[in-house]
Amino acid sequence: MTTDLLGLLLVNGCFLVAGAGVTCAAGWWRSPSGFVHSSGLSYLCGVTTYGVVAQLLYVLGVGLSQWGVIAVCAVPATGLVRARRSRGGLTFRRLSRIDLLALPVAAILALLAVDLWYQPLWAYDAWTFWTPKAHALYALGLDPGWFTSASLASPDYPILLPAVEAAGFHFTGYETGLLDLQSWLFFAGFVATIYELGARRGRPIVLWAVLTMLVLAPAVLDQLASAEADIPVAVFFAAAGLCSWSWLVEDRAAGLVLATVLGAGAAATKVEGTMFVIALFLALGIATARGSARRSLVALGAGAVALAVGALPWRIWVHGHHIANQASLGRVTGISFLVEHATRLPVVFGYVALKLVDPRAWLLLLPLAVVVGVESYRRGQRTQTSFAIAAVALGFLGVAFAYWSTPYSLHYQLATSARRVVTGLAFLVAGLTPLLARDTDASSRRVDVP
């Protein structure tokens, strides 16, 4: 398994290089120092770029070998030609005593990695369909016969995660023991992304409080050990939210480009990813509408592109192969069903809200976010606060709607999935909190490309 670990690191190195090309081409960074300060975000962009392209290739009937994985990563990596040579060495901000909190955060992350190294594949959804799909993509490609098998649960779920896991299998062989570590890499990339964006903008005490809570949150540990799609979809969605913030507040065009890339990744990972992407770009459209109708339309257009690239090809394939679609539009238009089940709403709102604020799962992430959000609003940073509130609220409504319209037993659904589904919202809240705690007036701040 140790040799396989090197294979896993190698494939993730390919994702990092691909993502560096994407972030550089988008104009997020130009110098080597800029890359170092964007490596977490670059990694996440690399994973989503690979996953979305791989999903598209599979849908088109193209199989991927080890060299195919390298080739798919090599194409976006060509964006690195836009990087410029550094005039000076690497630059880092001055560290303060509070930055010593990086040590316990890193120690907990390392402990988690050790735990996940020994973690077998045990979660029901992981061994019944996520990993079997990855196995099938690795061994057969997107074989319609196998993917429409009667025993395959949730055949309509998108295939970004299986495609990424299958890419790993091309480097490690069919080794399921490393899938939890793959989840850990997603999470570590997200923690790094929050640090990269928050370190130069937010108050260090808020940043480190958020990062410490995030790595210690029992809900995160439990889900990392499950190797399911909830962590990746949450990571991609929340990272897209942070990039959207950068476009909204700092007017960085690259922020919107990367939000689109990450949003496409979220939509290609899980059905609720689509719902989260709609909520995020709708919130961005609302937040910009008052200032500029054109900017609002650009935001909505970016969301449409993310959905078209991330979700549409797979939906067409699913429809073309007559696979029952759990996220059918019928649920949206089934007004009589919704009216009939209106009594579900208080239960759904209460249950999902409790899961989001539960300190046994998330410590004090949400209360801290509320306090920071209120203070940000009172300081006059209304645009960014409205965006954060709208994105979380719309995402929450989307989750609530999914439960309201479920044709299955509501209580069973809530009991088995609500604690996982709120992860995307919790991660978005965690990522935005340090940014909302900025001291400067947001609208007057423009950030140079590092």
Added chain:
Amino acid sequence: MLGVPASPGAVGWLLIAFGVVAIGVALARARRALYRTDLSSAAAVISLIVAIGSAPYIVWRIAEDLRYTTKLGAYDATFAGPVQAYLPGYLLDGASRLIPASSTYATVVSSKVPWAPARTGFGPLAMDILFPRRAVAEPRTADFIVTWGIAPNRVTSTRRTWVLRKASGTVPAIYVARVDH
């Protein structure tokens, strides 16, 4: 997490109690500084203190998990998922020798199988063991059927039947049969 006890137990409660006391002491000591600082920073400090106070219990949970998972043998690790659903991984040993790789199969589980997770997990276990064979929904259209707790000829017309595992205790027998088209 696989190895975390369902309830904290004596050590867990001790660590929780220690954490609560430590949080109380830290908050009391930080009280004056908290009054002097702005609301966001004060909330961040309180959150940080609560997180650090919770850390001993959370780290203990990880240690308990590690204590369990590091002792798992290769078999237990490979079939940890099915075992969680009351499905021993060896249930379908030998089935892939009977069903050619290009054939289709259908699974049928009797309600006599006493565990609901096992009944729903049987199909996915067969899918894993019989990979890359394709499962079909309708037994009479399959080349083979794999049944648990029910004789294949009660499901559809069959040509030849093998007993894959005899009934044992509360676990009913498992059969593989070639379907007569």
